[in-house]
Amino acid sequence: MIQESKYTISISLNVLNHLGINLYSSIPAVLSEVVANAWDADSKNVRIDFDYSNNIIEITDDGHGMSEQDLNFKFLHIGYQKRENGESVTAKKNRPVMGRKGIGKLSLFSIADTIEVHSVKDGVKNGLRMKLLEIKDAISNGDETVNQQYHPAEVSQSEININVGTKIIISDLRKNINRSENFLKTRLARRFTVIGPKYDFIVKINDVEITKSDRNYFPKIQYLWLLGDDNDNYVEQSENAEEVSKIENIITLDKKKYKVSGWIGTLRSVGDAKDPGGESLNNISIMVRGKAAQEDILNEFGDAGIYAQYIVGEIHADFLDDDLQEDIATTSRQKLIEDDPRYQALREYLKNVLGKIRASWSDFRNEKGEVEARKNPKINAWMESLDVDSRKIAKRIFGKIHQMGLKESHQNELFAQSVIVIEGFKYKKKLSILNDFEEITSENIEMFSTVFSEIDEIEAAHYYQITKGRMDIIYKLQKMVCNNELEKTLQNYLFEHLWLLDPTWDRTTDTPVMEQTVKKEFENLNVNLSQEEKDGRIDIKYKTSAGMNIIIELKRPNVRKTCFQLLGQIDKYKTALRKCLDAAHKNNEPITLVCLVGSMPSDYNDENVKMLEAKGVRIKTYNALLEQTYQAYQKYLEQNRKSGQLIEFIHSLVEGS
Numbered sequence: 001m002i003q004e005s006k007y008t009i010s011i012s013l014n015v016l017n018h019l020g021i022n023l024y025s026s027i028p029a030v031l032s033e034v035v036a037n038a039w040d041a042d043s044k045n046v047r048i049d050f051d052y053s054n055n056i057i058e059i060t061d062d063g064h065g066m067s068e069q070d071l072n073f074k075f076l077h078i079g080y081q082k083r084e085n086g087e088s089v090t091a092k093k094n095r096p097v098m099g100r101k102g103i104g105k106l107s108l109f110s111i112a113d114t115i116e117v118h119s120v121k122d123g124v125k126n127g128l129r130m131k132l133l134e135i136k137d138a139i140s141n142g143d144e145t146v147n148q149q150y151h152p153a154e155v156s157q158s159e160i161n162i163n164v165g166t167k168i169i170i171s172d173l174r175k176n177i178n179r180s181e182n183f184l185k186t187r188l189a190r191r192f193t194v195i196g197p198k199y200d201f202i203v204k205i206n207d208v209e210i211t212k213s214d215r216n217y218f219p220k221i222q223y224l225w226l227l228g229d230d231n232d233n234y235v236e237q238s239e240n241a242e243e244v245s246k247i248e249n250i251i252t253l254d255k256k257k258y259k260v261s262g263w264i265g266t267l268r269s270v271g272d273a274k275d276p277g278g279e280s281l282n283n284i285s286i287m288v289r290g291k292a293a294q295e296d297i298l299n300e301f302g303d304a305g306i307y308a309q310y311i312v313g314e315i316h317a318d319f320l321d322d323d324l325q326e327d328i329a330t331t332s333r334q335k336l337i338e339d340d341p342r343y344q345a346l347r348e349y350l351k352n353v354l355g356k357i358r359a360s361w362s363d364f365r366n367e368k369g370e371v372e373a374r375k376n377p378k379i380n381a382w383m384e385s386l387d388v389d390s391r392k393i394a395k396r397i398f399g400k401i402h403q404m405g406l407k408e409s410h411q412n413e414l415f416a417q418s419v420i421v422i423e424g425f426k427y428k429k430k431l432s433i434l435n436d437f438e439e440i441t442s443e444n445i446e447m448f449s450t451v452f453s454e455i456d457e458i459e460a461a462h463y464y465q466i467t468k469g470r471m472d473i474i475y476k477l478q479k480m481v482c483n484n485e486l487e488k489t490l491q492n493y494l495f496e497h498l499w500l501l502d503p504t505w506d507r508t509t510d511t512p513v514m515e516q517t518v519k520k521e522f523e524n525l526n527v528n529l530s531q532e533e534k535d536g537r538i539d540i541k542y543k544t545s546a547g548m549n550i551i552i553e554l555k556r557p558n559v560r561k562t563c564f565q566l567l568g569q570i571d572k573y574k575t576a577l578r579k580c581l582d583a584a585h586k587n588n589e590p591i592t593l594v595c596l597v598g599s600m601p602s603d604y605n606d607e608n609v610k611m612l613e614a615k616g617v618r619i620k621t622y623n624a625l626l627e628q629t630y631q632a633y634q635k636y637l638e639q640n641r642k643s644g645q646l647i648e649f650i651h652s653l654v655e656g657s
Helices: 013-021 027-040 068-075 104-110 132-140 181-191 306-310 341-374 377-385 388-403 408-434 445-482 486-496 512-527 531-535 563-583 606-614 622-640 645-655
Strands: 009-011 045-051 056-061 112-121 124-131 148-150 165-173 202-205 221-227 243-247 250-253 256-259 261-267 284-288 291-294 311-316 537-545 548-555 591-597 617-621
Touching: 027 045, 027 056, 027 104, 027 165, 027 181, 027 291, 068 112, 068 124, 104 112, 112 132, 124 132, 132 148, 181 202, 181 291, 221 311, 221 341, 243 341, 250 341, 261 306, 261 341, 306 311, 306 341, 311 341, 341 377, 341 388, 377 408, 388 408, 445 622, 486 537, 486 548, 512 537, 512 563, 531 537, 548 563, 563 591, 563 606, 563 617, 591 622, 606 617, 617 622
Parallel strands: 045 202, 221 243, 284 311, 548 591, 591 617
Antiparallel strands: 009 148, 045 056, 056 165, 112 124, 112 165, 221 261, 250 256, 261 311, 284 291, 537 548
């Protein structure tokens, strides 16, 4: 006689795949379901223990436990809904229950192949064991048109070593799940707001208690906004917050008003928005009945503002989970149904809140930016010298710079550029005043002189910054020489930046018609080059700058030619260019020829140098080019740094002197 099975679970393979194996994608989500069940069971203590050597997780609680009937008709009943069966609050502690759909238990199979449930109720021990492969076999061997039954194995009472509550044993874990204790503590701390002594609900991982501090974001908060009352001491936890504000927390839907609570904060820097493990803190989670119903709603807004990169927060919105209304959660239990009117109302509320936070954040950061800038005594003195309008502009600009969270050196560079901009604004204001004068008189001559002097100094400061930037470029190019990247780098860069060849060649002149004409002439010459000549060259180009026609030929660094060989090759291009200039009626325009080589010609001497100069030819090595240009700009900086107060001020900001 076949013995009747004690336990039965009825399930289709489709349900198992979608509501079990594929329900959740991470171990925190799975453990959250077990912790939520422990909350619903009126547990005071929950232990999560990892047996790393045997690949096992045990979750033990001291709740009311389950009888054989409870195991069959509640735990094994897929889709058992507590609230429809009069269990919307717990019997002992009067807690609002978290569970609703009754499918969370299947999620255990998304991280493991074997699940055991040990439970004790009224002193009676009961237990069962489920194996994923056995369930699949039972389903696949049965009639596909109906739900198949699987009979979990009974666990003997002698194997059950608890005297109260429930123990879930998860074994045969998947290899790719994260078992890090710190990771799980952080993730569970963020998924529950009811963990801790205040709610008489202690959760431990490997005997280490999870606390609110495990969320790891409160100390990073710079500005904090409270949604309603601070019932959970958010201000106290945000010990480094510089500003705390309160925001209206009422949502109106169908003429009914609902309260939300929680907080939204902005982090001190973008770098703070990452956990040590690389996970982003930059989100706003929706909490319902003390548990995360959706881990992020912020990403739905697509706000491109800088402030949005600093946002973190929690919105407690229990009105979303009213027992009398439809379940708003998606099947996965990790998101809310987006087209539900309740969700839409919450979204609209948050949109308005974020708008207010954005404005306040900018004001706070502008204030902070000014304070940070004024820590530099020279900036402080300069700020004090500004008129009211200029000071307001400086405050806004410094605030924007501060919002970027840059390194101090980069921040000072932007401060320096900002000083020049604001000085230019001052000059324009004075110039507008001069426009009111019809002629220069003895009474206003001093004002005119002052404006002319100031514009000279502003222009000098601009060029000082340009020169400083160019020196940085030369320095980087010099490093590339050492890395054997010179050939490619100069070919791509030098033709468009003639100041590397000669500081007086500041900008190339755009003459596309002439350049195309010359290019065709050069191409005709290139056809007749020998293979040796082609192999020895990188490129040749024609440019114009400040009335000077310039031919630049780049030789490969490993190719060495004599002065006469170089002159013979490049003189052909000079003849071709002169032909083009004559045709364009530019007969008198000068031509300079530049050859860049890896090393000087073997016959490079005083006599040949004079001969080359007479022909308008310069020969430079790549290294000498960079060094000479660097020295020229360095000399300019040294001569001009103290020639004006503004340049000296800019230098002190950039160099920190």
